[in-house]
Amino acid sequence: MTQYLLDIAGAPTFIAREINRVLSSGGVWLNLGLPFRRSSDPPDAGPLTCDDMPAFLDDLAFDALEIRRRRAMFHDLSALDEWLPASVHSTIFFAAKKRGDLAPDPVARAFEDHAARRGTAILDMIPRLIAGRRIHLLEGWSFGPGGAKPRVELIAASGKSMSIPGPLGAFLRRLLSSIDGERTAREVLAAVGSASDDALTEDDFVVLLRTLMLRGWLEIGQTRPSAQRQP
Structure with missing residues (x-):
């Protein structure tokens, strides 16, 4: 499971390859986080969103089981003080099953x-x-x-x-x-x-x-x- 990881990592593809390596065949990867960029993307390319996930996962030998956009409350500290601010944003949720092993990098x-x-x-x-x-x-x-x-x-x-x-x-x-x-x-x-x-x-x-x-x-x-x- 990865939560708010791919969007802060400088090399999300490297992390995804490692997830493929450690999962058994048929293992499931669950992700929740913001849109993200690959280090190989050109400077003028926008971040990857839900529409880009099928191709991203397929390249890494994963089959998408579910992909959807979810509204999520982030950094909600209202239980401590109701006046503290919180952020609501759109996140990418996906569940993907490992299809096979990748060639070693x-x-x-x-x-x-x-x-x-x-x-x-x-x-x-x-x-x-x-x-x-x-x-x-x-x-x-x-x-x-x-x-x-x-x-x-x-x-x-x-x-x-x-x-x-x-x-x-x-x-x-x-x-x-x-x-x-x-x-x-x-x-x-x-x-x-x-x-x-x-x-x-x-x-x-x-x-x-x-x-x-x-x-x-x-x-x-x-x-x-x-x-x-x-x-």
Whole structure:
């Protein structure tokens, strides 16, 4: 069962593939949540709604049993205080049955192999920032009664922002600048490590890559774009 998950996940297809993997044949997936976007969707595409669910589920080897729109009360705190606000919105509900197993995803397999110490193929793959999903790193100053303080703010593609410590901001600047769609993950690690006072271990770097992928910040391909164009 997934509840308000696909709409906040950066890579909902990755999660759906994992649900397919752990379910037995004929197992049922229940979902309730808001419309969502896949990381592979073009920037101008709207979120997936109920009308898009049959094709989405079919691509992931699920047969839809029921799909409908439901009005739901969200964050209702009226039991604590009747004056507190609540939100009502339309959600996607579906029940889907697993039709069969999906072919293994090579990127997911590479992450699993690295975690199990079976190989380092993930380091030879190419991380790329997703087209149309810009990440903004703003460095400046904040002023208040305590005086001027340096401030670093990260604004992700979703528009959500967060304040981060200055040293982490410098690290993210080096990291994101090194992910150019041409370098392998191994080359990115070497570039970031050579510019850093603190050593970044290979294991920590792989975990960071996986986190950025699941957040929908980047995608990982198997080969260099130049290699794909060669006859």
